[in-house]
Amino acid sequence: MSRPVVVDSVAALRAQIRDWRHDGLSVAMVPTMGALHDGHISLVRMALAKADRCVVSIFVNPAQFAPTEDLDKYPRQLAADLDRLAEANAHLAFTPTVGEMYPAGFATRISVGGPSSGLESDFRPTFFEGVATVVAKLFLQASPDFAVFGEKDYQQLCVVRQLCRDLDLPVGIIGAPTVRDAHGLAMSSRNAYLNETELKIARQFNVILRKAAAALAAGGSEAAITGNAVSALAEVGFDKIDYVQARESLTLAPWRNDHSGRLLAAAWLGKTRLIDNIEIPSS
Amino acid sequence: MSRPVVVDSVAALRAQIRDWRHDGLSVAMVPTMGALHDGHISLVRMALAKADRCVVSIFVNPAQFAPTEDLDKYPRQLAADLDRLAEANAHLAFTPTVGEMYPAGFATRISVGGPSSGLESDFRPTFFEGVATVVAKLFLQASPDFAVFGEKDYQQLCVVRQLCRDLDLPVGIIGAPTVRDAHGLAMSSRNAYLNETELKIARQFNVILRKAAAALAAGGSEAAITGNAVSALAEVGFDKIDYVQARESLTLAPWRNDHSGRLLAAAWLGKTRLIDNIEIPSS
Known part of the structure; x- marks a missing residue:
């Protein structure tokens, strides 16, 4: 067990990853909104099986919440999250502020057609734009070789695959099986x-x-x-x-x-x- | 004077750039739609002043033409373009087909707010979405250190800067002064x-x-x-x-x-x- 390095700026994230690259190490990323549970930890394990270093981003992304949704009450528990990442031997936690991700004047949106239509989009019409935009940013900030997403958010996984294919984002997307409790309830x-x-x-x-x-x-x-x-x-x-x-x-x-x-x-x-x-x- | 390498696939482009990176060479890109004139050549010169290698893309991007516009009659003259690039000592011409850039099932669009509103957008409402999407793709395909855009398309230059800032695309954008004929007419x-x-x-x-x-x-x-x-x-x-x-x-x-x-x-x-x-x- 070793504590992850915690960085909250894109510059510090890139500096750490540049060092790893310099040493010939591969990098896998696990984008999360924190409130980590066994499902997330299974993603970290999969990342570690695939690459030398595992970066976990913890960012409750306002762009994927509608004004009526649970952005404010979404669980935030950074200290507990870092403990869990330490147990799982993740190497780096990237914990940017909203201002670091969306500085004043931010104005760009990525919309992915195809798999984003229907299902969640019928009820959360701007959700996947928010997801695609933040995922593209995270990938361009960290330039990981791989990224792991849970099948729990299955439509999101399909949208991220399409995003990478369409924009030539050179990140291998890995889908991880949903982790369930003893009664089969999906972790969330x-x-x-x-x-x-x-x-x-x-x-x-x-x-x-x-x-x-x-x-x-x-x-x-x-x-x-x-x-x-x-x-x-x-x-x-x-x-x-x-x-x-x-x-x-x-x-x-x-x-x-x-x-x-x-x-x-x-x-x-x-x-x-x-x-x-x-x-x-x-x- | 040396002929540029000509590649039409993303894989071949990336292989060449990987080789250059391996040799520690920096790369500047000049995205064009071909029909090259002195204005474009000035961009190539600026690229060569900034980096060790210059990649020029030649791609008439359907995504930035409206159905009523001049996509079909837009001038295409690849042989003459390659001659001009040879004179200018550009190192590589990337000439993808529409199918290479937009394979079947392609479904992603990037929209940049801020500087894209008004002006051209009032008359070409989907133009900058087409530009932003293809520029992001080209940058992710070639991963250049720099890219040079003419001030002739001034709003486009501003939109590309905003795109890179917002999506954390690590490409330095250089604006080049408009080249004009003896009467001051901007080259186009x-x-x-x-x-x-x-x-x-x-x-x-x-x-x-x-x-x-x-x-x-x-x-x-x-x-x-x-x-x-x-x-x-x-x-x-x-x-x-x-x-x-x-x-x-x-x-x-x-x-x-x-x-x-x-x-x-x-x-x-x-x-x-x-x-x-x-x-x-x-x-």
């Missing part, structure tokens, strides 16, 4: 918002999705199966279901069951919005 | 569209702008002076004047005469649209 910093009753309901999310994915694999009607999943989520106690949709795994185009598929969903418990997704098993 | 690939009568009129463009800039420097009313310039352009034979506007030199915000200023204009001769701009002399 937003799980911290849930009370005990909500937590019990949240743990049904993955159960209902797994059942629906199996039914899709068995060749049932997509509309009927996703419709049933929506009903089942409401029945166990979800307050509002934004979507349950089957998509083509790579492009996120509408799923045709001759392609590898992914079932994606978003649903609310009180004021907390949860997302999850699973592979549709090949039939 | 589109001058090739002009017949003899139009050419004579075009040569009045800079004369009228210089007079207006001097009047602004002397403290006259901005609205009256730019209005007079529009009238003068119409009088000498311009068919339509898109704009004549004074702006703050760095931000392109409305000019206040306590700041360094730039006078920018666009006007039509038949089907040819010309742009020009000059510094407002400090009073």
